[in-house]
Amino acid sequence: MRFKIINTVIIFLLCGALVLTFFGLTSFWYVLTFIILYLLFLLTVSTNVRFNFFVNSISENRNIINKQVAITFDDGPVENTLEILKVLKKYEVKAGFFCIGKHIEAQPEIFRKIIEENHLVGNHTYSHTRKMGALPVSTLVREIEECNRIAEETAGIKMNLFRSPFGIVSPKTQKALQKTGMQSIGWSIRSFDAVLSSEEIILNRIKKRLKPGAVILLHDNNAKTVNILEQLLLFLKNNQYEVVRPDKLLEINAYS
Template identity: 60%
Template sequence: MPFRPYIHDLVGIVLLVTGLLLVYLGAIPLWVVISVILFYSLFLLFVSTNVRFNYFVRSFNHRKGISERKIALSFDDGPVENTLKVLEILDKYEVKAGFFCIGSNIEKHPEIFREIIRRGHVVGNHTYSHTRMLGFLSSKAVTADILKCNEVAERTASVKMKLFRPPFGIVNPKIKRALEATGHHSIGWNIRSFDAIFNSKDLILNRITRKINPGDVILLHDNMLHTPEILEQLLLFLQKNRYKAVRPDNLFEIDAYS
């Protein structure tokens, strides 16, 4: 495969070459060049691990200018047994949500995956492997991982998913190329609950509710045991404050399936 440099690679090369030339000419000291390159590297790391910035990939993170008091609920990393508790609470409050599913978990719990769909929720692609090495994979490997998840979902429930949630919020040029190849919409978030990191239910709930606004997308995890309790408190808050929770595809008015 021929080498195809990314624009940020070219920028880095230009910065390095220009800096070394200026050092050679005595215009600036070497430490300035090292500092600029380090800062640029940290900047790339920061934007590639935060889907909300839309730096490498355009994602649906928040719907601006919406007049209705709507927000989208989304759940990552299922399906698992705990997903059934989440589904019961959503049914209790007559709320629909989006579930971004890991392909290997769909294989382990096909009946739960089908139950999510049967209850009127939308399912999306969260890769097959959910590997922490995603940011280091080639675009070809990322494409294969996304397509494998789609194949499992179609085989299990006859759905062709178009929505994609990048694991860990990682986005880079290779993932952009993969999404261009697969035709998926990237769905991000602008309210991260950190329910997969913190144990305090009050802290997690406060993180979600303190700055909530119409058009927000909330990220939760249906594989966390404390998520159902947090979800119920969140739905009570939304009900009290006249918010309507909807599926991400309905919030952004995009097609979830092809």
């Protein structure tokens, strides 16, 4: 709705500007600059769920005043998830795992182990396609429902929470979430552990952005994330931060 209103206003302003350009009352270059800025704005809000522009996502809990944060992992379950689980167990921490449907199919035992160890699981689509922004609503619904179906068949749970691959969202994502009854979950601290190579830089990014109620994004399919996680948990412990399961931190229901 918000997008429709803003888009209508922008198109209205553009038409007005084009009329002014036609009569020589303004420069065409101003209009072109305006169009480019609007396209950059759309690119920014469609690749960052935190802005809550196209989709209503929960990305942190600003009401939390105690030193509590949540840790989430995307893109599993894979073999490396077992190493992540070992570290979480060592520090007696519960986390959230946003799982890819086809990976659950390939690693059903690891998916069940995540749940048995009382971590949260959520939907990260069936195929984790890079074409998220270009998919029609019907395909997005299928991607979400297929992942939900596999999770239910594998572990008997009905997931409520969804995280969009690559953080890409559009008005179609919002429609697909309404049709499937899923809640979008974002993050407030993006570690870039899947992109950056330096563990020190990744850890410093997280440390600098830490605050009560924060949700940290990591990837359990990344080998170096095991060591990053251990160092992060040590840092959190030494700084009196408590790590709580994302549904507890965000005060929402993970399953129905």
